[in-house]
Amino acid sequence: MGRGRGLCSQVGGKENPAIAAWALAAALLAAAAVTLLLLAEATQLKDQLGEGLKPEEYGKVLFVSRGTFLGLGCTYTVACACCAAVTLCGYFFWAKLLCLACPLLLLCQLLCLVAAAFGGYMLQQLEAFRSSQVELLRAPGGAAAAAAAAAAADFSLQFLDAHASLVLLFAAASLAAIAPLAKAAAIDEKGTMVDVLLHLPLLSGCIATAAVLLLPSRCSLNVGLGAGFLVAAAAAAALAALQHCGGLLARVSALLLAAFYLLLLLLSLACLLAVGRQFADGRAAAIRYLRVGPLQQTAFLLQLEAAAFENFKQFYLLNKGAFGLAAVALAAAVAAYSFFAAAFSLRAAVGGADALRRDISEASSDKP
Incomplete structure (x- = not known):
């Protein structure tokens, strides 16, 4: 885990290149966290803080709710803070704290995979919706028919149509964070x-x-x-x-x-x-x-x-x-x-x- 001989031995100290990998991972986790918290404030979402949606209240795109984005955003925030704490304390002050790096890296990678899969699912649903909209432009009624279909879409599709760029941002940042997380686990004292x-x-x-x-x-x-x-x-x-x-x-x-x-x-x-x-x-x-x-x-x-x-x-x-x-x-x-x-x-x-x-x-x- 970027520590060389033994899981909890200090290798390289503050000069270990693994610190830079941890820093890049924390930066990408922070970007995803902020994006998810911003998405939680979207006006298209139906649920309020502390009041989650029932299964039958979800839109066509499942799990699109304020609670989902707020929960993911808070989880990313905690993951980013833990990465920063383990890195700073483990490499600079107390090497034994690096024992926590192994489960932390695994949990962070799992979180990134789940979030990226969720983002990809939402974007694919949006792609199908927009594809039908473009096809309507060539049908009788043209733009008017497409506009009527867009107005009739449920809140989840309207949310994704308005905030697709932010959804792609957190999904791409989540996937990109897997590389520095894996590198932080592999760099040892001979790394540069x-x-x-x-x-x-x-x-x-x-x-x-x-x-x-x-x-x-x-x-x-x-x-x-x-x-x-x-x-x-x-x-x-x-x-x-x-x-x-x-x-x-x-x-x-x-x-x-x-x-x-x-x-x-x-x-x-x-x-x-x-x-x-x-x-x-x-x-x-x-x-x-x-x-x-x-x-x-x-x-x-x-x-x-x-x-x-x-x-x-x-x-x-x-x-x-x-x-x-x-x-x-x-x-x-x-x-x-x-x-x-x-x-x-x-x-x-x-x-x-x-x-x-x-x-x-x-x-x-x-x-x-």
Whole structure:
């Protein structure tokens, strides 16, 4: 658990790189906590504080209630505070407190998985609702029929339609927090800041990008790219762990990691271009749709080619392009990190693999 020899032995003290992994995990937990507490104040929710909904009172999307978001938000707040307390006290003052890290990490990871699954469930329900709304735009009645259906939707769908961005934020932050939580459990006294300042942000970035692409969409393009980023995160974690073995294996793994990061760079650029083009084409179609006037809008959509209508549809399904822009921004960040990670790994493969090990690098730095 980032402690090396024995579960409760102090390793590295305040210089242990695991502290940075704990800090990143706590930051993501805090972001999810604040988002959930903000969602609990939404006006569309029916229940009041201290008065939960009965099973038959839930809307079409189950468990959408003030009590659910408030409970999750408070749980995340406690988890964040516990991570901060265990890290500060365990690494800086009393190492025996690190014995609590093992169950705490497991509970935090379970919490993140449950919250992310709940967020994904809500976003998929919203995607189905919005998809039916877009299809109504091409039916007789057009925008008027879609507006009537939206007004008739129950409170849970209206809540999700109004706050989809916040739901995606807490779900993506929850999934991204799993990477630093797992890294905090794996870093020992031989770890370096490269693990937490280069490899770890890439892992979290890949997971967050995958979440933004996968959770709110059923589009084959987004699903394929999201799955690619998830596979990339798993492969990066495995290859980065092999770098600390030392010797020939470390050099080989560093070379493989450099090649992998170059592939990840290409994947990120492909995501940036593909999703960016999807956003641009969908936005252009949406602008033309609004400009033709209410009487011609249905005919305009019927005249669109299949590919053009799909881009128009995805623009509205992805929160009027906001989710697509978020994916583009994350892909750009992953691309930048991948470039530097590939350069560093290539340098390690050529002649500096031993520098990845803290004990050797510290000993060499003491030489005159």
